[in-house]
Each structure stands twice: as C-alpha cells, then as structure tokens.
Amino acid sequence: MPPPAVGRAAGRVGEPRTPPPSALPHLERLESLGQRGMKLGLAAIDAVCERLGRPERRVPSVLIAGTNGKGSAAATLSSIADAAKIRVGLYTSPHLESVTERIRIGRDDVRAEALDGALGTVFGAADRAPAVPLTYFEAMTAAAFVHFAGLGLDLAILEVGLGGRFDATNVAPAVLSAVTSISLDHVEDLGGTVAAIAFEKAGVFRSGRPAVVASRLPEVLAVFREAAVRTRAVLHRLADETRVDTERPDLAGTRFRLTTPAGGYALSTPLPGAHQAENAAVAVRAAELLAPAFRIGSEAIVRGVAAVRWPGRLERFERAGRTILLDGCHNAGGAEALAGFVSASGRRADLIFAAMADKDVESMGAALAPVVRRVRFVPAASPRAADPAELERRFGARGDARAAPGVVPALDELLRDPAAELIIIAGSLYLVGEARGLLLEGAFS
Numbered sequence: 544m545p546p547p548a549v550g551r552a553a554g555r556v557g558e559p560r561t562p563p564p565s566a567l568p569h570l571e572r573l574e575s576l577g578q579r580g581m582k583l584g585l586a587a588i589d590a591v592c593e594r595l596g597r598p599e600r601r602v603p604s605v606l607i608a609g610t611n612g613k614g615s616a617a618a619t620l621s622s623i624a625d626a627a628k629i630r631v632g633l634y635t636s637p638h639l640e641s642v643t644e645r646i647r648i649g650r651d652d653v654r655a656e657a658l659d660g661a662l663g664t665v666f667g668a669a670d671r672a673p674a675v676p677l678t679y680f681e682a683m684t685a686a687a688f689v690h691f692a693g694l695g696l697d698l699a700i701l702e703v704g705l706g707g708r709f710d711a712t713n714v715a716p717a718v719l720s721a722v723t724s725i726s727l728d729h730v731e732d733l734g735g736t737v738a739a740i741a742f743e744k745a746g747v748f749r750s751g752r753p754a755v756v757a758s759r760l761p762e763v764l765a766v767f768r769e770a771a772v773r774t775r776a777v778l779h780r781l782a783d784e785t786r787v788d789t790e791r792p793d794l795a796g797t798r799f800r801l802t803t804p805a806g807g808y809a810l811s812t813p814l815p816g817a818h819q820a821e822n823a824a825v826a827v828r829a830a831e832l833l834a835p836a837f838r839i840g841s842e843a844i845v846r847g848v849a850a851v852r853w854p855g856r857l858e859r860f861e862r863a864g865r866t867i868l869l870d871g872c873h874n875a876g877g878a879e880a881l882a883g884f885v886s887a888s889g890r891r892a893d894l895i896f897a898a899m900a901d902k903d904v905e906s907m908g909a910a911l912a913p914v915v916r917r918v919r920f921v922p923a924a925s926p927r928a929a930d931p932a933e934l935e936r937r938f939g940a941r942g943d944a945r946a947a948p949g950v951v952p953a954l955d956e957l958l959r960d961p962a963a964e965l966i967i968i969a970g971s972l973y974l975v976g977e978a979r980g981l982l983l984e985g986a987f988s
Contacts, residue, residue, distance in 0.1 A: 550774045567655055569662035570642065574673040576679040583709035588681045591712055594668040595685065603630070603836075604715040605829065606747040609674050609723030609757070609951035610740065611821040611876045615814060615853050616723050617702040619826035623847030624698055625649045627839045632694070634712070635702040636680065636688040639855045639871075639976035641844050646687050650852065653690060661686040661693070669874040670942035680704050684711040708746025718836070720776070721755040721829050723822060725763045727903065738762045741884055745770035753832045755779045779832065783825060789820045791887060794859050794866060799823075805831045806841065810848045815857040815868075817887070818880040852928060855975045857884060862987045863958045866890075866965050871972040873898065875906035882910040891916055894967040897923035897974040898934060906970035907970070908938035915967070917952035918944040950978050951986070956966060958987060 561796045574986050585733035592599055607617045614635050631649060638644040645655040665685040669675045677685070684704075691699045701712045707722075722744045725737050741763040747756045754776040757765050764780065771778035789799040796813040799820040812823050827848065831840045860867040885892045894915040898904050912918070918940045920931040929937075931946035938944070947953040950968065968978045982988070 544699045552675035567659040569659045569666055570685040572666060572847045573642070573662055573679060573682055577609045577683060582678050582681075585704065585709060585711070585714055585853075587613040587675050587677055587685060588711040589714050590675050591665060591669050591677065591681070591685050592688065594671060594675075595689060597690040598685075599693040599715040602688075602696045602699045603718045603831070604701050604705055605721070606701050606707075606712060606715065606717040607723070607825075607829075608693065608707040608710075608744045608747050609721075610726045610744075611874065611880065612723035612818065612825070613702050615819060615822040615856060616721060616825040617700050618828075618853040619823050619848060620829050620870070621700045622650075622666070622851040623826060623839060623844050624700070624837070626847035626850060627837065627843035628750075630694070630697045630744035631835055632687070632691040632696045632699045633702075634684070634686040634691075634699065635878065636683070636704050639972060640980050642683070644854075645683060646690060648694065648696070650850075651899060655896065657690065658686060661690040664689050681711045687713070697842060703744075704748060706746070706921075707739075708743050710746075713747055717747065717749050717752065718752045719755070719829055719832055721751060721757075721825050722747070722767070723757045723816075723825055724876060725760065727876065730977075734759065738766050741766040742770070744850065745774075750776040751777070753777050753829075754777055754829050755781065755832070756827055757781045757821060767841070779819075780826060780968055785824050785828060786982070787820050787824050789817045793906075794868070794888070797823075801827055803831060804826055805834075808841065808848075809846060810845060810853060812848050815849060815855060815859075816880060816884040818883070819856075823851075834902045835885050850948045855972065855979060857881070858979070860982045862982070865958055865963055866980070868969075869975045870968045870969040871975045871983075872968060872969050873908070873971055875910065878907035878910040878969075881967070882914045885911075885914040887968070888965070890965040891962075892967055893917045893957050893960075893963055894917045895921055895947075895950060895957070895966070895968045895974075895978075896934065896938070897921050897931075897950075898929050899923070899925065899927045899971060900929040900933070901927065903931075904929065904934060904937040905939065908940060911969075912938065912940050914941065915940075917957070919947040919956070920945070921947050921950050921953050921974065923971040924977060925971070925973050928971065928973065950974060951981070952979070954987060 621633040
C-alpha cells in the first residue's frame, strides 16, 4: 500500500514534524517508489541484503504474519521485550501519518534523519551495477535491517507485509514465527480460500524453531500442521495451549485472564476489543517461548501488555462531548471485530467509512450495517480508493446512509447532532491517518 505523505506530524502532540523531503533526499526517493506498487518475491531484497553484508542476519528476529491482528501482536511483543530491558526494534507497515512510524526502537519512532541515512545505504547498494530495482516496501524493509544491525539490537520484531512466503521480511532467519488470524484478503495475490492464504502465511515457519498459530479454523490448522512437518518447525497451536477469559471490553481497553503452559496472568491492554485479548495471547505465548534465550519474566509480560502503543486501532478521542473511535478495519475480518465491539458496547454508533476499491466492501457492510445508525461514505487519499457513491452502492447500509465530500464535513455534521453518542471513523488506513492527524492537531475542539 503506498503510504500517506512523509510530512505529517509524527504521531504525538508536541513532537517536531518530519523534515520536508527536500531536506532528506533518500526519503524523497522512497516516496517516488510508491508508483511501482507491490511485488511479491525475494530476489530483489535478497540481492540487496547480500550487497549490504546480510544485516538481516545480525540481529535475532521474530516474524509475525496474519490477516488481522499481526500489527497488534507485533507491537505487544515489542512492548513486552522493552519491559524486559531487551534492546528491541519493531518494524511494521503501513503507517498512519509519518513513515517514521514503521521503525521503532524501544518505545520511540525512528528519527527521520536516521531513516534517511539507512535508506541512503540501501539505495547505494541497490544502485551498484547491475542495478536492483526496489519497491517502496523492499527499500523500507532493507532500511529496517540496516538500522537494527547498526544499533546492535538484541531482538527485532518484524510484521510481515503481504502473505509470508514471498514477503520481503521473509529473508530474515527468524528465531520464532507467529501467525495471527486468517481470513480472506488480498485474494488476487494470495488465493481465494483460507487454506491457500494459510499456505502463504506458513512460509514464515523455520526449521527447529517455534511457530505460534492463532487460527481455530480446521482447514487452516491442517495447512499449518502440514507446513510444520515439511519445514520441521515446532508448531504451537494457541487453542491447545492457552485459554483467554475476557471481561466485557470497554473504550478504555481490555482486561482478561490468560492461562498458558507457563502459568496464569491477569492482564490489561489499552487496546479495546475482545479480539485484542487474542492478539495479546499470541504475543505472550511468543514471549514465553523466547524467555529462555532472552530472560523475559512474568512481570515484564504484564507490564508490556499494559504499555503497548498501537494507534488507529479502536483509538479513542473525545470531542464536543462525543467519543470518536478510529479503527483501520480494512477487510471483512477487521469489520467483524469492530462490529462485535460496537455491539458489546451497547452504544448507538455512527460511522464514517472509506475503503479501497479492491476490498470486499459488501462483506464489510454486512458486518457493520446492523450495528450503526448512520453512515457517511467519504473519499480516501489514494488512487485505489473507491468513490463514495460506489461505496454507498456496495455497502448495503440501512437507513440514513449517503456520500459526503470528506471526513471534515462528515464529522462536523455528526458532532453537531446532540443525539450522537459514538462516532466511528473506520475502513481505510488512509482515512484513519487523515482523521488522526486532524484530531491531534486540535481540529473539532
């Protein structure tokens, strides 16, 4: 997914903005690569990493794949490692506002100047004859490897981008792999069944290494069992090894009790939704399996789960006496999780929605339409975005649902309604990033 522009705020009030691309030539070049789109395959990233001296092999890594929840699980595992005083790096995608969000050291996003330097090293290697053309994601992945290796980190947590088998992150020799939920998404690249998609995700399994899997679908588990035998990975099925008992989720986060082979935990994550307890369980089980090598204790697990930062996933803002939730539920599985949370909240919700044209808008609408009063369809800042009128036709909304010219007028309208209780801005991460930037800058106060 080509990302938003570099120059938005870094994500927290009071932080300096990312310097303009003209001051950072390699970041400027990175932005130009968005026009190349996505490309599955390891040839380019492997060739560049070879020229760079194999930085991906100099820091032990964890690969986390999945359809939904992989970012939350990766961020939670990174937070646990940080709480255990491990020098940890986190690589995720896409970003909401600034490209610097994609690389995090401990709790801090990479500085733009440091990222520009790492990209310069990558482009220097790629430009040597014969030149190796890189996509945006390949260049960023290689830059993450270079930055993590240069800092001499203890551990790198890598969120897999698309699929697993042919994703650029998969050149890393992971000490542990994990796969969160599996559902239909990117079917044109990964296959039209959950079994086909699971096969691609299982490409991150490693011989003799733990592979933690969260799905309970029989057809998915069958694929994972076969992949574990084929690769000689050590399969850990979350459904067999853990039990999650979730209290009623609320807007402040999720409290739950987790039982694992290592013991029991009373945990609280600031990420709302019962699905976030499941994502945290993936991270906790991974931390337990890493514990012998990295000295991760139960106290660090509790503190790390409680301290996780993962914006744009049921993230809450308060404006004009109303609660606004931002959620990047950009596929059917994400929409179902959001709908479950709204239903459990017992609050009347209004929705502002955008999506890419290639997404299963019909299934997303089937999940969300029954739990919202009103829908406003808005454009997202991407050439791949669906037109609001097209979204209106495909979503299947009930009652008051219509196109709006943008998120600002749509949110203005809903905030002026005294009957509005809960306003959700959801769907495309482009929309979530735009709305988040406006809210952080004090709009709608």
